[in-house]
Amino acid sequence: MIPVVGFEGARVAVLGLGRSGLATAWALRAGGAMPVCWDDNPAARDAAEAEGFDCSDLLKQGAFDTIKTLIVSPGIPHLYPTPNPVVLAALNAGVPVDNDIGLFFRSFATRQWDNFETLPKVIAVTGSNGKSTTSALIHHVLDQAGRRTQLAGNIGRGVLDIEPAEDGDVVVLELSSYQTELARHLTPDIAVFTNLSPDHLDRHAGVGGYFAAKRRLFAEGGPDRAVIGVDEPEGLFLAGQLSEGPADDRVIKVSVAQKLSGPGWQVFAKKGFLSEYRKGRQAGSIDLRAIPGLPGAHNHQNACAAYAACRALGLAPRVIEAGFASFEGLPHRSQIIAVSNGVTFVNDSKATNVDAACKALAAFKNIRWICGGLEKDGGLGDLPAAAGNVCKAYVIGREAAGFAMQLTGVDAEVCGTMEIAVRRAIEDAQDGDVVLLAPAAASFDQYDSFEKRGDDFIAQVQAGLGSV
Incomplete structure (x- = not known):
């Protein structure tokens, strides 16, 4: 568990008591806060109360008078298609609204890191399609390479439910637009954007709002390295916004639709072959065709993004290739x-x-x-x-x-x-x-x-x- 910092002795409201909501309540309590929980589902409230949490209707008069922050679970629409009434009440009361992702990024680093030889890293993956496979593939490659790693977020465990960092840890987070749109803190070391296609349009009031929610991971966080799929206009636009020029290798461009060139850092796949180019020279290649866990061009895009993220951590191409070869894929995805x-x-x-x-x-x-x-x-x-x-x-x-x-x-x-x-x-x-x-x-x-x-x-x- 990651104890949440910054709320010692404060009352913090938690809206939504599913997997992430309950994990948030526990993490707040571990950090010295006093969670005040609510869910419209009586069974969810009963389960929270059975674990010793205070449940109180957040729509009653004066409910936010003593609340420092409202934490909203990702499945609850807070603005579109209509404002959530509890969120609206918090905003009217001047109470900040956040989610568990924001709490994670403000709480993950601790004073213990001063004694670490290698600082822990966070890789955050977002996009419309492939983010689960990309996240799991990065995690698998790191694990096979002997790096201590944890997988969380929209896949696996809740972000606040993972173990505190140890020396050299790498945490891989899959983040949906529901999670990135509301987080007040987004500071990954490496951020990955797989692709964009219309989805969740009612939740974001259109494709522009949907892209804006994804873009926050890069615009708000300022990652040290950004891996960007550039096969859609939005990805190309995002790469352009983050880059200071063609040779800026803080942005790694990824494609399965074209051969990328130029003085920067590129990873692309054509006809089943992954190629890495840096400063105009080839730096690595992998034949993806015989890897059973990564069939089809869409998985080759996932492989390119995962490869780029692992290379940004310093892993060698042959080490990454070995991890790819043993990857079995995820349930319900090809x-x-x-x-x-x-x-x-x-x-x-x-x-x-x-x-x-x-x-x-x-x-x-x-x-x-x-x-x-x-x-x-x-x-x-x-x-x-x-x-x-x-x-x-x-x-x-x-x-x-x-x-x-x-x-x-x-x-x-x-x-x-x-x-x-x-x-x-x-x-x-x-x-x-x-x-x-x-x-x-x-x-x-x-x-x-x-x-x-x-x-x-x-x-x-x-x-x-x-x-x-």
Whole structure:
């Protein structure tokens, strides 16, 4: 646990008592603060009270009269689409609003670091797609290289739930836009921006607000090194804002769409080969094609970003390559779950938006595509055009018929449920085909999470293959 500093003897309100909210309450108490907790869910309040925390309605008159700061859990919208009433009450009372990420960055460094030979580092990864895989890959490479490392944030443990730093530690944080938009302190040593595609538009009042939330990690924090994916205009713009000129190697540009050149520091992948150039000369290369845990161009982008971050820490290219080779990938992200009679079954349930699904479709050939769910703002956009490798689509979700109608030029069958979609895909599949779950939609019309959706896909595949 990271005890929160700066609130000794103060009352600090905590809104939202899920995983990060409870961890925040414990960390505040460990630092000498007095947490005042609230959640609209009575069961969550009961659980917090059972652990000895005071729960008090933060909307009652005078609730913020003695509160020093309000800490908001990331799942709670604080401004858009409408201001959260508790957040609004805090702002009207002049009470600062923060989140657990802000508390982490103000509390992680301690006086003990004065005795360390090697100062701990924080690598923070954000972006629309690939940030989980990139974060996990960095963590894996460091672990395989013998560096003590912890993985936290939007993946793994809550940021305040990790262990205090030891000499030479590296903490890898995956940060969503929900986490970066509100944190009052953002000071990573290395910050990574994978890519940007429209997502969470209602929460951020449009793509501009969404990009602004991601950009805060770099603009507010001033990292020593920034790894920036430049295949979208926003990434190119961000790299330009952070750089003092073409030779400024504090910015490492990353691409899977083009060969990068110039006097600066670049990492790019073309046709499955990763190349690193610095000061106009090649400094490293890796053949990514034979690495099973990193299939497809989208994972090659993740590999480039992870490689750049590890190189910024001083790891040698061959050490990074060895870590890549043993990386098994993450569940629900291009996860190969079975191969039967020449047919490969791939679970990419994390492909919850159009851009992620397009990248998954580009990674395989002869695809039997299971898609559909709760459609996000902006529609399907270029998704039909990206479906050139699709033999047939099997559409699930409550609005499966409407989703299927938008897949112009794609042979689409309305299935409704995962059970039917998997069964029909198995019946149709031939040697060399890939049955791919890449929904291009949220899961919440039928499942509690994308993980639950992926688990159902795995279960249905296992049941279907068992009956063949």
